[in-house]
Amino acid sequence: MSTFRRIAIVTPVYPPYRGGIGTAAAHDARCLRALGQTVDVFTPTHKIPTGIETGTTRLQPFYAWGNGAVLLDLVKKLRGYDVVHLHYPFFGSDILVAFAAKLWNIPLVVTYHMRPKASGILGLTFRAYRLALERFIFQTAKVLVVSSKEYAQEHHVRHRNIEALPFGIDTERFVPGDRATARNIFGLCENVPTILFVGGLDRAHYFKGVDVLLSACAAMTTPWQLLIVGDGNNRKTFESLAADLGVSDRVHFAGSIPFEDLPLAYQAANIHVLPSIDRSEAFGLVTLEAMASGVPSIVSDLPGVRSLIVPNETGSLVVPNDVASLTAALNRFCGDENFAKHCGERARVRACALYDERILARRLLQVYNNL
Numbered sequence: 001m002s003t004f005r006r007i008a009i010v011t012p013v014y015p016p017y018r019g020g021i022g023t024a025a026a027h028d029a030r031c032l033r034a035l036g037q038t039v040d041v042f043t044p045t046h047k048i049p050t051g052i053e054t055g056t057t058r059l060q061p062f063y064a065w066g067n068g069a070v071l072l073d074l075v076k077k078l079r080g081y082d083v084v085h086l087h088y089p090f091f092g093s094d095i096l097v098a099f100a101a102k103l104w105n106i107p108l109v110v111t112y113h114m115r116p117k118a119s120g121i122l123g124l125t126f127r128a129y130r131l132a133l134e135r136f137i138f139q140t141a142k143v144l145v146v147s148s149k150e151y152a153q154e155h156h157v158r159h160r161n162i163e164a165l166p167f168g169i170d171t172e173r174f175v176p177g178d179r180a181t182a183r184n185i186f187g188l189c190e191n192v193p194t195i196l197f198v199g200g201l202d203r204a205h206y207f208k209g210v211d212v213l214l215s216a217c218a219a220m221t222t223p224w225q226l227l228i229v230g231d232g233n234n235r236k237t238f239e240s241l242a243a244d245l246g247v248s249d250r251v252h253f254a255g256s257i258p259f260e261d262l263p264l265a266y267q268a269a270n271i272h273v274l275p276s277i278d279r280s281e282a283f284g285l286v287t288l289e290a291m292a293s294g295v296p297s298i299v300s301d302l303p304g305v306r307s308l309i310v311p312n313e314t315g316s317l318v319v320p321n322d323v324a325s326l327t328a329a330l331n332r333f334c335g336d337e338n339f340a341k342h343c344g345e346r347a348r349v350r351a352c353a354l355y356d357e358r359i360l361a362r363r364l365l366q367v368y369n370n371l
Contacts, residue, residue, distance in 0.1 A: 008042060031168070061092075078101070083106065089113070095136065142371050146162060150304055154304075194227060197210065198289070202232025222335040228254065229265045271298060292351040299316075
């Protein structure tokens, strides 16, 4: 029997907005509810129609910028919960969550997703935030959950009680499927090796490396087509780059597709790519989605991100922000269908064994109970 029955999850973004933090929060909420917990999610409106979402409260920000928002109502709304789980960073409201946990004497769990990087004024702002406010947030938290100990060590994340708990994936939803049917849905050529990218195309996701991917594809010597799933204010820039590189006819921008259609995108692919350029990328849920779908992944050799891949068995690691390294890996997978198929099969086995979200939800519930 669980000690906790009423859980509040606070997250800066949430579906239908696409992003790893929101997806992870949604996984937690769905799986904890399946285990009999009462879970309420608090997140900003971010111009998303509220509609009727059971268990989800979209609060109007006092002030918002990017994915940050000041949700003054949080302090009052969090009263009475048995545990508060904050998905961090949530600039503008994470300090309010910590204050509410202190005020109402509620155990606070913080999932540390990433350390944002930037230059200039924004970089100085991030550093000041860590020095002034992050310390209070972490001191208030009873436990700090990280996706991998490697990422925490690499970024000198310190806490008296760190729990390594990778993010999970629904291995019953993301499954291998009929490739020809999936490609037809997206208007792709049936017999051409397909590369897949899934991620935000907005400024907040500058680190995803879409420009590097386009340049690498343009340099390939094997047949290929690229499916890009995602949208944002940088999409037109990437479309222009594809045109400048002379590959527009082989790059398919699908935009932000419906939630229920996302598994089809993976089923259409021979290879998935996460070409992130710096350590702002901490894990990569899309890699898990590909693994569960029986699709190998090429990912940047970055702390945390690389922990998902067994090189030459479930995918490949490449030098971050290096076009030549990525091009070589893409040529290998697109030029050797049997190798790609073998890696995809091994990736599916690994996803089911280590990252099934139902198993990981029980571990998260145990983290709460251990408080």
